[in-house]
Amino acid sequence: MSDIRLYMEGPLEADRVLPLDTAQSHYLFGVMRRKTGDEVRVFDGTHGEWRAEVAKANKRNGLLICKNRTAPQLSPPDLWLLFAPIKKTRTAFIVEKATEMGVREIHPVLTQFTNERINCDRLRAHCVEAAEQCGATFVPKLSEPTKLSDLLKNWPPDRKLMFCDESGTALPVAKALAAETGEKWAIIIGPEGGFSPEEMVALRTLPQICSVTLGPRILRADTAAVAAIGAWQQALGDWQ
8 A cells, every 4th residue: 555645625435536736746746756557545534545546647637546445534532722823833833743643623813912924725734734644534624813812702612621821820731631521622822922911811711711731841832732732632532
């Protein structure tokens, strides 16, 4: 079985012809030197992973033919990541690692101290690339940036929110989550300058909040995102 994996628009089914876009065609035939008759693995985020065969090897508009399913659809836990955009490369890192570590939705939030802009199309491409490389059959949804204040006003009543609190008063993740239940969760990571006093009040008074600490050291936002997702997955997710 080929070690090349491509995300394709679904639905995937036997004998379906799959047109490749220019970037995929260049990668498959120009970079990886695949030819007609070679096999690749494909997934669409909904129907598992499939074996596909190259029907047309063209560097601009190649074609695959979907053959048979080789792996079932595996979706991650119902976990969202909320984070304030930071520098471009570090934001891309957060999105890539969140995809690899099993987050269902990624929500950039605009706080009072957020200074960075993001390119959502490019970040969605990072999600796809990360899923292709890590063997996932699911690509997380990436939403457009939303003001934190608006998001909290409309927060779903059945979704808990794990707040990474740097004040020094929160419990460690394992202790904080030990008695928690429920399948719908989110994690929020603050901006490089931290949350404003008003935002801290809004977070701490949210009924669904679960405040945690990530240890005695102040972590960078990208490090905190990875640490928080890993700790949640170990306690309540699919790493158990």
